[in-house]
Amino acid sequence: MTDPRRAVLSAAERAANAGELFGRASAALRRRVPFHSAVWTAADPETGLITAPMLVENLGSGDGCYAYWESELLEENVLPFRELARAAVPAAGLRAATGGLPARSARFRRLLLGQGVHDELRAVLRTGGRPWGLVSLFRTSEALRATDGSHSTDAPHATEAFRPDEIALLADLSGPLAARLREFARPPEAAPRTDAPAPGLILFDPSGEAMSVNDEARQHLALLPDGPSFPSPLGLKLPIWVIGTAFQARAVAEGRDHSGNARVRIRTTEGRWLVCHASCLTGPGGRPGPVALVVEPATPADLAVLVADAYGLTSRELQITQLVARGMTTAEIAATLFISPHTVRDHLKTVFTKARVSSRGELVARLFTDHYWPALPQAAPG
Template identity: 25%
Template sequence: MRGEPDPFGEVPPPEPLRLVVADDNPVVRAGLTALLSGREDLEVVAEAADGREAYVATLAHTPDVVLLDVRMPGVDGLAALPHLVPLTAVLMLTYSGESDIVHEALRRGANGYLVHGEFTPDELVTAVRDARRGRPHLTPTAAGRLLAQLREGGGTDSAFGRTSDGSWQNAGPTSTKNLSQVQPDMAQSESDRSTYGLSAREAEIMELIASGMSNQQIAATCFISEKTVKNHINRIFAKLHSTSRAEAAAKWRGTAWTSARDGGGRW
């Protein structure tokens, strides 16, 4: 009726989802923060460079969702997961797409697993919003790895369950041991890799090589030129005593190189 006050006119908008972004790469953190903070219903309340910082930030800011990388110095993402899950929803956001890591992250309570380069900004935002509701999202690499685990009999019974309304949600572990007492579960693996002597940037690029990215994709991801990528790859190959991407990736992953060379020293 005209002239009547609007009973909903002064209802405040809903509070934005509060997020913590955990990644050891400051460029990745800055990009994610800029992207997510540009949405009216999302707010990045803290950034973290490793699992321990993510845990401290979660205790301090009580976020709705933590975006968590896997490989970080100090306490890595897998080691931090059991201590974050009882506090909030955790969405893995990483370059690591190996099946054992995907399966372990879901087993430890992650609400989804996104591999960089396999989602659009809108898809990331949707996954973040859904993580709070317990609706998991998997990008193609993660979904494929999970399917392979199921076919091999690995199972994921401890990772997801049905809610009363029939939707899937994360069941997660219940460990609440103080994170200050925890050492990274992947310490041995990271220690082995450190013997190669790669710098932080070289290790990042090696991860992208192992994930199957081209030089052009690596350049775009790292915000550097393709020439700089090639220079990094030359140094990586020298340190890993490798002559091809396949050989370097096999050594980096800690697996025996049994496949044929992919074109020798071409990159």
């Protein structure tokens, strides 16, 4: 019996980058699981927030994209990605999850119903317990298909929800697609070194409108990759990844998300990494104030975590790798971490396999190029 995943995974293997992976996987999956429109986006593996790249297919105006992520983070919804990321099965259909009553979800009532959506199938692409991507597939009404000319004989009927086998297929694809996405987060063989601007600052008023920005933020924003972006009163367009981080800060302040984490890493067009982190300030009388969003170059600590995530290293493996990069011998590493030399060697064998290298020199060159080195933090013993 043919593995229904094979065509999708084969398409993903041919992709040269994350954006191309989304396009190829979406086209291949549509033949197995018919859908009318879709959103594919990378996620920061540490926080699960959206980051570049993002592929939006057949969803009309950009305003819908803004409202979709605003609803995702700031309204009471069924199947929010933050919960799906921790679920035993990382994919679910909206109608199946609500017993055929999708209007239980604010996202459906306020946005999807008016766009003719009949059902939504969403998934978190995760591996090693980390989310690397988010997917939403939409089936719309027959009337809408007839209007926009996208009807085809193999499309599902308007009354057909995503079936259990279709949901299971996307769930089965979660791990392999996440592993492929993780590969694209790895550092390049050589990264150009440029002088980065100082931290940038953007202020959003309590309604979510950008109200102030400094020149450094403008410089950082100019280096972000193409993707959904939205005009602001400041005369510049703000990418959805930046806006989403501001939404998350409000969600944390309002008690909708208890992670306390509104930060995301975004890769620039130069191949470097920026970090956006935001917090909700307090106004007069304790009322909600503006959201302050800082965008700045990723710190060495950020990059060390990114290296570990991208190569699937455990915290201990990352510690040993950092000590190797400092020129320590096996005996010195063992003494520093209070473990045996044999354990160090076992860890190094695993690290070599994950990084696809065969020597310490290759390991340092692969993981700690100019993009990451020399300012990595000291590895704590124990």
